[in-house]
Amino acid sequence: MYEIKKYGRLSGNIFLMYVFAACVAERCLAGQFVIVRVDKDGERIPLTICDFDRDTKTVTIVVQEIGATTLKMGKLRAGEFLYDFVGPLGNPSELTEKPTEELKNMRIVFVAGGVGTAPVYPQVKYLHSKGVKCDVIVGARNKDLLILIDELRAVANEVYVMTDDGSAGEKGLGTDKLSALYASGIKYDLCVAIGPVIMMKFVSILTKKLGIKTIVSMNPIMVDGTGMCGACRLTVGGEVKFACVDGPEFDGHSVDFDEAMKRQRLYKTQEGRALLKEKEGETHHGGCGYCGGKD
Numbered sequence: 001m002y003e004i005k006k007y008g009r010l011s012g013n014i015f016l017m018y019v020f021a022a023c024v025a026e027r028c029l030a031g032q033f034v035i036v037r038v039d040k041d042g043e044r045i046p047l048t049i050c051d052f053d054r055d056t057k058t059v060t061i062v063v064q065e066i067g068a069t070t071l072k073m074g075k076l077r078a079g080e081f082l083y084d085f086v087g088p089l090g091n092p093s094e095l096t097e098k099p100t101e102e103l104k105n106m107r108i109v110f111v112a113g114g115v116g117t118a119p120v121y122p123q124v125k126y127l128h129s130k131g132v133k134c135d136v137i138v139g140a141r142n143k144d145l146l147i148l149i150d151e152l153r154a155v156a157n158e159v160y161v162m163t164d165d166g167s168a169g170e171k172g173l174g175t176d177k178l179s180a181l182y183a184s185g186i187k188y189d190l191c192v193a194i195g196p197v198i199m200m201k202f203v204s205i206l207t208k209k210l211g212i213k214t215i216v217s218m219n220p221i222m223v224d225g226t227g228m229c230g231a232c233r234l235t236v237g238g239e240v241k242f243a244c245v246d247g248p249e250f251d252g253h254s255v256d257f258d259e260a261m262k263r264q265r266l267y268k269t270q271e272g273r274a275l276l277k278e279k280e281g282e283t284h285h286g287g288c289g290y291c292g293g294k295d
Contacts, residue, residue, distance in 0.1 A: 004019055004078050005019065021057070025057045029088065030095070030126045031091065051122055094215065109135045110192045119217060123192065133157035138162065174199065218243035235259055
């Protein structure tokens with residue numbers, strides 16, 4: 001059992017937890033993830049590590065309530081426990097493996113979409129600890145979905161905020177800002193894009209045109225997290241890869257995003273049934289016509 005040391009709401013349906021997990025906190029690096037189970041009968045969900053503190057032995061996760069399990073997690077509070085908290089899993093960001101002097105000679109930009117801001121933060125924080133400057137473009141549908149902006153401003157060189165409706169920062173998409181920065185004469189050596197798969201696809205299309213090496217995180221398509229289920233199978237450069245064991249980060253110019261998005265849609269029906277049951281509780285009687293009143 002893993003104690004929740006701190007709980008807080010970042011926005012309407014996004015919350016963070018500081019979880020006491022000594023073994024994970026001692027070993028994890030930016031870019032890795034954990035597998036969480038709320039209770040002994042719960043599903044396993046992969047969540048990217050947002051931050052960690054080796055002294056307090058805590059790991060920070062940021063969660064968006066979009067399904068039955070995340071909705072259940074959102075009801076927990078500090079002092080309560082998660083049944084499983086396994087990790088660190090996946091490969092660390094390649095930035096953690098590069099020599100500091102090499103990083104200092106690179107111009108790096110991060111493009112974060114929505115809750116994808118959470119896994120961007122530890123990478124930016126890592127670079128800051130090494131004296132490496134980088135820029136961050138954060139995009140969201142509206143101001144209520146923006147998270148960790150102040151935290152990013154504390155460790156990034158520049159933070160550009162974009163919202164679809166113009167309710168915060170500039171109106172437009174992250175790709176609009178990246179195009180504008182390029183047009184102004186800023187030439188980046190590396191772009192790291194993390195967010196919805198569709199967003200990473202269009203960032204990669206743009207950066208390929210601009211000649212910027214791009215890394216994307218395929219965490220959004222993961223299910224099991226250990227390579228057993230095959231749900232996160234994807235094609236990278238014509239080769240079959242698994243996001244959980246070969247990634248989660250890959251060359252954005254080599255990922256078959258259309259295939260990945262099709263795989264994401266495979267579990268929509270099951271997720272919808274589980275969410276309905278969680279929301280309706282004991283009043284759920286199978287009126288959906290699919291679960292027979294049992295699932």
